[in-house]
Amino acid sequence: MSRTSKDPWLPYRFAGEDAKVSLAAIDPAAKPFSGGSKKQDKERVDALALELDELQNLFYADRRYRLLVVLQGTDTSGKDGTLRAVFGRMSPLGVRTVAWRAPSESERAHDFLWRIHWQVPSAGEFVVFNRSHYEDVLVPVVHGDIDKAEAKRRFAQINDFERLLAEHRTVILKFMLHISKDEQRQRLQERIDDPAKRWKFQRADLDDRKHWDDFQRAYERAIRATATPWAPWIVVPADSKTHRNLMIATALRAALKSLDLRYPDDDPAVASIKVQ
Template sequence: MPKPHDPLAPYRLAAETELDLVDFDPAAKPCSGGDKAADKREVEALALELDALQNLFYADRRFKLLVVLQGLDTSGKDGTLRGVFGRMSPLGVHTVSWKAPSSAERDHDYLWRIHQQVPAAGEITVFNRSHYEDVLVPLVNGAIDTKQARQRYAQIRDFERLLSETGTVILKFMLHISKDEQRERLQARLDDPEKRWKFQASDLQTRAQWDAYQRAYGRALGATASPWAPWHIVPADSKTHRNLMIARLLKTSLQALPLRYPDLDPALAKLKVQ
């Protein structure tokens, strides 16, 4: 029997490759049936399923899950956290938001601070930005050259291999938006007094470097895609589709694990609480 067609296969990178993001349409909706309301209902249903799977994952305690969310400003990292992970119990799920390294962190190698925040047994950790900032930003801004960038790609691959070989499942998502969509979202932030605080003057500088960042992302994703830490390019012009695609991929990954509840004391089966 032929294998069923997987519409998400073209968006999954599991080996080093030459990559140009222009080949991926940010407005594509490979997971959508064409009905936005139905897509939203599926996201809600998946959020409940993911909560149940997360409880089992936490009880099992044999695995760790690291989810990496990367993308340019306004690509939807915070929205993904709310829409996909917002129903999960904080008992076994936590988020780490990465900013520019502190002076103390700069006194160590760039992966030192990252390693301290990877998940422990039974935990799901979501990186809002990640160690990839330490190759993307300095490369675009000229703090490192292409030779140093290639060194960091290799170091990151080895780091992620270490995590994988010691029990961490790694899912990496690149939230891919168009330049026009980013413009609209940045303007919406400026126009909304409740969201204006999220706007930074540096957002405009980064936007002016759009083409350079697209090239940097292409190189980084192509150089660090691996079987143990694959990349998924998520078309993210549609917020609903972005959440739907990530939720589906997360559910599939959790269901592929041989999760089970731990064995309990048989005497508990007959215990009656008075």
């Protein structure tokens, strides 16, 4: 993508042409695609969600492509909220979410991408990863479980893996939901204070919060190393929940509109049938 001043995605989209990725240079409170008020943004998201439902139906009928959406971000960055707002209007037929947790003992006995490959989309399917294989180049790096050499090998393996998917007509969209440390503090406190949300809080969230700067650097390295033309990264300012949803829905619509989607050819014999 040409990086001109007229490109609204300029500071946010990384597809391999950038020498450096700086999360500090991207304001988590920015609203580059906002139409004005929170209410207006929500209305636009609702309209986009309906349009995306139609596009997903066409995508599923077409069956020539696959779609993998990666949602990455620190705790409380809004992965679940994105799923509800952007994908919630779509039919369950052809749409699937995978929420990744720490690997099991059996999964750890294989290479780190083994369990991921089982869950990639099939023809005509949308799959959304709530967290992803990128956890294996973030958490172990911050906690010191793997060294720089192993991280570099994993970055290369991820690029090869995603190239394999792309060469089999998988459209890959990777979103890093970028929130500020203060916004995370507020959202964690809301979880603690609300009995209906308290189950989502884990004490480990506070331990990871102590490593905030380390995680930011780990994200920068991961994005820099794995931003490719076939699997670009979009850093989404996510302090605003409505704008986060708007930006992701806009990117998703653009990706689907860029495909030559079409319904299968009609059977002329079916067209003449009259149901009694």
